[in-house]
Amino acid sequence: MNRTFDASSHLIEQVRAALAEGNALRIRGGDSKSRIGRQVSGLELDTREHRGIVSYDPTELVVTVRTGTPLAELEQVLNEKNQWLACEPPHLGASATVGGMVAAGLSGPRRPWAGSVRDFVLGTRVITGLGKHLRFGGEVMKNVAGYDLSRLMAGSFGCLGVLTEVSLKVLPKPRAVASLRLTVDLPEALRKLAEWGQQPLPLSAACHDGEALHLRLEGGEGSVAAARERLGCETVEPDFWEELKEQCLPFFDDPRLLWRLSLPNACPALDLPGTQLADWGGAQRWLKSDASAEEIRAIAQKAGGHAICFDGGESPFHPLPEPLLRYHRQLKAQLDPQGIFNPGRMYAEV
Structure with a gap:
């Protein structure tokens, strides 16, 4: 049974206490991506109790979820409606949360064809560095007030605020999937991919593992079958893509x-x-x-x-060039003027 609990009031209290006392905060969810970025010193702000799906409308292809919700739990609910997060975000651990997914902004093998995590964020609720709980964006594509700021939270590694809710676009799963393998070297694989990119093939992933080119086709049954016959590659089991996404291949x-x-x-x-x-x-x-x-x-x-x-x-x-680093500093100063959220997680200067 999925647990639901709104802990936003407690999170706001912790942020306001940190502001009053001048303490830095280390924002954490499942810590599955804690190895990425610089280490942060500060009081721990744990978001995992703030969890649960707030709303889900499969017909509108939108879900709003609290950020401490386990990512696996959200994916299970979507799967029951034959839908998914098409950006294919990696878990990198069983404890991964929805907030960590957005904060890290990592996308799986489908990213060039389906889009990144940022492309699927419609709206967010954020506790700012002024101790305010604000909503940006909306739950449908046509409600886009604050949309860009919501997308900005994706890949910010918690440096701009505490995500409490996120509204995400979801998509139906494809009717047919095929995984293929072709033994060629990397230069030849890149040449073929450039050629195939000019053709109407239902490609959704392409990876060269050092020995062979792996391809994934997704779409209608007819288009996938026709593309598979046209490419003439060996058909293999699809486990490769999950292992690639979760960094479980022998390479890693x-x-x-x-x-x-x-x-x-x-x-x-x-x-x-x-x-x-x-x-x-x-x-x-x-x-x-x-x-x-x-x-x-x-x-x-x-x-x-x-x-x-x-x-x-x-x-x-x-490292960022000086003009871009200046923009990062200005943005941090606007949303987190006391610099309490994950200070230095991405860059020592921010």
């Missing part, structure tokens, strides 16, 4: 640091210092490496992208 067992390089869609194969896995049709390259951050980031930047270290450290996120 490597003890070296895990890096994620976000690159332009048409980026060619790169000579990276380590072992790589290309996701998102090549736009996301996972890298296991002992190379320095400077070397890895220089390669990513030269290719027009950036690199994040998923194993923490002093500077896990790609």
